[in-house]
Amino acid sequence: MMPELPLWAALPAAVLLIVGGLLTLIGSIGLLRLPNFFMRIHSVSMGNSLGVGCVLLASMLIASALAHRPVIHELLITVFMVFTAPITMIVLMQAAIKRTKPPRK
């Protein structure tokens, strides 16, 4: 059984989840639609930045409302994402530059 969730938490959390999900979905659609690696790498970071941010905010809201106290350790996920995701992307970018002739004019 789900415990009762107050409306002030449920509504914004739902909106945040929908927005975050949509952003991540659009980012993933970009993987299919965009023509080359150098463009596709940008669309992934949509889900990686704001997408995950929205979901974590929703998680903090719900957890805090259920526990009747602020639950903020989701912030750590944000911190770790912000620190680690760019490193992966920079490494991928370097690998792509080394392996392919970048589309330049």
Added chain:
Amino acid sequence: MMRIPVLFPLGLAVLWLVLTESLSPGHILLGLAVGFGMVLSFQKLRPVRPRPKRWHVAIRLALMVLIDIIKSNIAVGRVVLGLTGGRTVKSEFLDIPLDLRDPHGLSVLAMILTATPGTVWSGLAKDSSMLRLHVLDLQDPDAWIRTIKTRYERPLIQIFEGERSE
């Protein structure tokens, strides 16, 4: 020169406390021990110590980055969905001359630019004088260079190289 760093281990201790979700004396002690132990034992690996100054600039920069992440999410979303109003998307590399030299400032700049959708850090000249950036939708290169230099680089110079700024 052996100065014991304070800020970083304290930050790690706070991280530990948030992670364990407790404020009991035992956890505070453990967090401090882990923080100082780790930082002291890793000191040899970090030869250059960051000396961040002007925290109000840092907070303003963080807010600005947050706003820019939201804006560029929308912009990249439009490109993906083809809502660019008919104009062609020019995805290109852009070279930006840099004045920032502090390695910590540069790594924060790399983080900001890469975490923001639409731009990915793709290389730095050996003497850190030129940054290569890949931009998803490059319409006006000069405007991009101006924006990056005034919005991100100037505050980072103020934070990490305080004495050089006006």
